[in-house]
Amino acid sequence: MENQRRLLAIMKLQSYSLLLASVVLGVSLVASSIILGKGVSSDTAVTTAASPAPVPSASAADDKPLITIEEAAELLGLTEQEFRQMLAAEQSKFNRTGSFTGEMIPHIKIGNKILIARDGLMRWLDDASRSRREYVDGFVTN
Numbered sequence: 001m002e003n004q005r006r007l008l009a010i011m012k013l014q015s016y017s018l019l020l021a022s023v024v025l026g027v028s029l030v031a032s033s034i035i036l037g038k039g040v041s042s043d044t045a046v047t048t049a050a051s052p053a054p055v056p057s058a059s060a061a062d063d064k065p066l067i068t069i070e071e072a073a074e075l076l077g078l079t080e081q082e083f084r085q086m087l088a089a090e091q092s093k094f095n096r097t098g099s100f101t102g103e104m105i106p107h108i109k110i111g112n113k114i115l116i117a118r119d120g121l122m123r124w125l126d127d128a129s130r131s132r133r134e135y136v137d138g139f140v141t142n
Helices: 002-052 058-061 068-078 079-095 119-130
Strands: 067-068 107-110 113-117 132-136 139-141
Touching: 002 079, 067 068, 068 079, 068 113, 068 119, 079 139, 113 119, 113 132
Parallel strands: none
Antiparallel strands: 067 113, 107 113, 132 139
16 A cells, blocks of 8 residues: 555646656747747847948959859859960851851850850860860861
C-alpha cells in the first residue's frame, strides 16, 4: 500500500512537472516571437543607418541589360583592347566570308558607342568556349 502511495505521489509530481515545463515552453515561444518580430524591424533600421552607401557601379552594372565595352571586358577579365580586338576579328570574318559559325559577340551601335547585351554575352561565352574558338592576331578560328 505504501508503494502505491509513493508511486501515486511520483506520478502526480511528474504531471505537475510536465505541465510546468509545457507552460514554460509556451511562454518562451511567445516571448521569443515577440522579441524577434520587434528585433527584425529595429535591426533593419540599424543596418540601414549604419551601413555605407552601396557602390553604384557594381550593382547598377549587374542590373543593366546593355553594358559598355569596358564593362564587358571587365566582366570577362580582359582588357578593353583585347575585347575590342575580338569584336573586330569576328566582324572582319563576317565581312570577308559573309557568314560566321556560332554566336558572335552580341552588340549594338548607337552613334559611335558600342553596347553589349549582357545575357547574350554569357551565351556567346558558352558557345565560344564549347567550340574552342581562338582569337589570334586579329583573326578568329573555330
